[in-house]
Amino acid sequence: MRKELFAGLVLPPLTEASPGADDALLAALGPEFERATRRRLGRSLAIREVDAGSCNGCELEIHALGNAFYDLERFGIRFVASPRHADLLLVTGPVTRHMREALERTWTAVPAPKWVVAAGNCACDGGLFQESPACLGGVDAILKADLRIKGCPPRPVELLRGLLTLLEAAQR
Ligand code: SF4
Numbered sequence: 571m572r573k574e575l576f577a578g579l580v581l582p583p584l585t586e587a588s589p590g591a592d593d594a595l596l597a598a599l600g601p602e603f604e605r606a607t608r609r610r611l612g613r614s615l616a617i618r619e620v621d622a623g624s625c626n627g628c629e630l631e632i633h634a635l636g637n638a639f640y641d642l643e644r645f646g647i648r649f650v651a652s653p654r655h656a657d658l659l660l661v662t663g664p665v666t667r668h669m670r671e672a673l674e675r676t677w678t679a680v681p682a683p684k685w686v687v688a689a690g691n692c693a694c695d696g697g698l699f700q701e702s703p704a705c706l707g708g709v710d711a712i713l714k715a716d717l718r719i720k721g722c723p724p725r726p727v728e729l730l731r732g733l734l735t736l737l738e739a740a741q742r
Contacts, residue, residue, distance in 0.1 A: 583655035592727045592736065599730050600645040602735060604704040606673040606737040607646035607702040614646040615733065618656035618680065623664025623674050627696075628723040632660070635726050642730060650705075651720050658733075662723075664692040665719040677713055684737060689729060 619632060619719045635642045636649070650656050653676045665673060677686065688709040691697035695708040709715045719732035 588688035592613045592725065595727050596640065596704070596730070597672070599727065599734060600642070603642075603647075603730060603734045603737070604645040606734055606735050610737050610740055614643075614648040615658060615737070616648050616650045616656045617658050617660050618650055618653045619660045619662070620669075620673055620676055622661050622669040622693065622709070624692060624729060625665035628693070631645075631723045631726055632662070632729065635721065635729060640726050642726070644732075647730075653677075654681065656675065656684070658685045658687060658736075660687050660689050661693050661709045661713075661715075662689050664696045664699040664702070664707060666704050667706060668704075669704060670712060673709075673712055683694065686713050686741075687732065687736065688715040688718045689732075690724055691720055692721045694720055697722065 574645075575632055585669045607613070619629075619630060633646060634640055653659065659677055659680055661673065663669075677684075686709060692699055693709050694715075695710075696705055697708075699705045700707060705713055707714065708718075717736045719729055724732070
């Protein structure tokens, strides 16, 4: 017991250091993203996320968008529970046969104008799972993706950069 107490005093914390490399990029992209959402929507971008068959790696990066390091809600990104409140459907994972109908029904419930974004290699083209008989392929097998964000998984800043590209293109 004494040994553990001593180790607790002298050892460094086991928590990870904050992500340093993305800080400068985030500082540049964040305000740009906020301006783009204000110009295009006049408010925050509301996102409904659908896991169409992911391994959960992409979800972990998407969750990181809201953590204390990234805190992207301050730049105008909001995740909503209902597709009826969403501007954009963010899809992860290959589309499995079991999730096809759920994906289609969720998309139908999003009011127009709306976008669909494939996040991660699996959502782009099936990725690691494209040969699986349980999978239909990427999002394009079911819906026409407006944007594909590559990566396995894509980092939060890559997700932000992709969404910014989409918003900027939508202004033209
Ligand atoms: S892209 Fe990579 S992290 Fe994302 S669902 Fe596929 S295997 Fe998992």
